[in-house]
Amino acid sequence: MKIFYGVQGTGNGHITRARVMAKELYAQGFDVTFQFSGRPADKYFDMEVFNGYQLKEGLTFNTEKGQVNYLKTALQARPIRFIRDINTLDLKGYDLVISDFEPVTAWAAKKQKVPVLGIGHQYAFNHKIPKTGSDPIADQVMKYFAPADQGIGLHWHHFGQPILPPIIETPEFPKSIVNNKIIVYLPFEDQSEVIKNLCPFENFEFHIYAPQPVESRYPHILCKPLSRDGFQKDLYDSAGIISNAGFELASESLQLGKKILAKPLHAQMEQISNAAALEQLGYGHTMFNMDVAVIENWLHNRHAVHITYPNVAKIIVQWIKDGMPQMDMKFTEAVWDSVDVLQIKRHADI
CATH class of the missing domain: 3.40.50.2000 (Glycogen Phosphorylase B;)
Structure with a gap:
C-alpha cells in the first residue's frame, strides 16, 4: 500500500x-x-x-x-x-x-x-x-x-x-529520578517571565526548553534550545514537568510517571479541554496564568500518576x-x- x-x-x-x-x-x-x-x-x-x-x-x-x-x-x-x-x-x-x-x-x-x-x-x-x-x-x-x-x-x-x-514511544520506566529536577516547556510564553516565576525556588533545578532560549543568571535555572534527544534524556529522570496543555507531551509524561503542571493556551479550546481532562481524571494540575503560589504548591506535591499504554x-x-x-x-x-x-x-x- x-x-x-x-x-x-x-x-x-x-x-x-x-x-x-x-x-x-x-x-x-x-x-x-x-x-x-x-x-x-x-x-x-x-x-x-x-x-x-x-x-x-x-x-x-x-x-x-x-x-x-x-x-x-x-x-x-x-x-x-x-x-x-x-x-x-x-x-x-x-x-x-x-x-x-x-x-x-x-x-x-x-x-x-x-x-x-x-x-x-x-x-x-x-x-x-x-x-x-x-x-x-x-x-x-x-x-x-x-x-x-x-x-x-x-x-x-x-x-x-x-x-x-x-x-x-513506550520506554522502560525510570529506575530512579532526581527529585528536584523539573522540566519546563512553555514555548508560547515570554521566557523572561517564566524565569521570573521560577527564580524563587532555589531548591529545585529547572531545565527550560524553548525555540529561542534566553540567558539565565540563576544557577538553578538552565535554558536550553530545542532538541528531541536532549529533552527526552532530561525528561526521563525528572520528577515532573511544567508545560502548556498539549496532548502528546502530557501523554509521554504520564507514561513515564511524571507529575504535571499544565498551563493551557488562552482561547485555545483543545488545550483548555486538555487541562480540564487532566484535572477530572486526577492526572495533573493546572494554572491558567503564571502563578508563583500555584507553582510552589505543585512543586511540593508528592502525587504523580504512571500509566502504561x-x-x-x-x-x-x-x-x-x-x-x-x-x-x-x-x-x-x-x-x-x-x-x-x-x-x-x-x-x-x-
Whole structure:
C-alpha cells in the first residue's frame, strides 16, 4: 500500500506522534511519503526517521503571551498560497492519505477523492469527551481545518467512547529520578517571565526548553534550545514537568510517571479541554496564568500518576494492513483493557 502522510508541524506533539507511526509503518513495509506544514523549514529538527519529507507552508496559529491571537492568525494567513498548495499536491497513485490534523493534505485528498484517515487527538473531539472553552471559531476550526473520511481520536482515557490511547514511544520506566529536577516547556510564553516565576525556588533545578532560549543568571535555572534527544534524556529522570496543555507531551509524561503542571493556551479550546481532562481524571494540575503560589504548591506535591499504554501505533498499522475494518467499541475496549494506571507517591518534600 502506498500512503501519503500529512503532519501539522506547528507543535512538536504532532511530529512526535508521526515519528512513532513512521517506525511502525516502515516495519510493515508500507511505502510512505511524509509532508509537514505549519512552521519554517529551518525550525524542524531530528527528522531523520522520515527518510526524506516534503514541506508546505500550510496554516498555523499565531500565539502571543500564552494566548492564541485569532486576528493575527487571520492576517498572517496566505489563502492564495494555501489554495495553490492544495491544487498542486498530486496524490495520484496513493491508496490512502493519513492526516495528523494537516490541512493541505486533507483538503487535497478530499478534492482528488483519495480516502483520508485522520489520526490524532483533535479527532477525539468528534466524540463526547471533556470539552470546555469552546466558541464558534474553535468549533469551525475543529470541523473544517483538516477533514477526514474516518477519524481515529486519541486520549488519555476512553470516556466511554470508541477512541484509542495516545500514540507514544513506550520506554522502560525510570529506575530512579532526581527529585528536584523539573522540566519546563512553555514555548508560547515570554521566557523572561517564566524565569521570573521560577527564580524563587532555589531548591529545585529547572531545565527550560524553548525555540529561542534566553540567558539565565540563576544557577538553578538552565535554558536550553530545542532538541528531541536532549529533552527526552532530561525528561526521563525528572520528577515532573511544567508545560502548556498539549496532548502528546502530557501523554509521554504520564507514561513515564511524571507529575504535571499544565498551563493551557488562552482561547485555545483543545488545550483548555486538555487541562480540564487532566484535572477530572486526577492526572495533573493546572494554572491558567503564571502563578508563583500555584507553582510552589505543585512543586511540593508528592502525587504523580504512571500509566502504561500499549503500542497504539503498532495496533493502528496492523488495522490498516487488515483493510481498516470498522473500529467499534469492541475493538477499542480490547485496547483499553491493556492500559494500567498506577498512583505514585514520591519521596518527602524538598
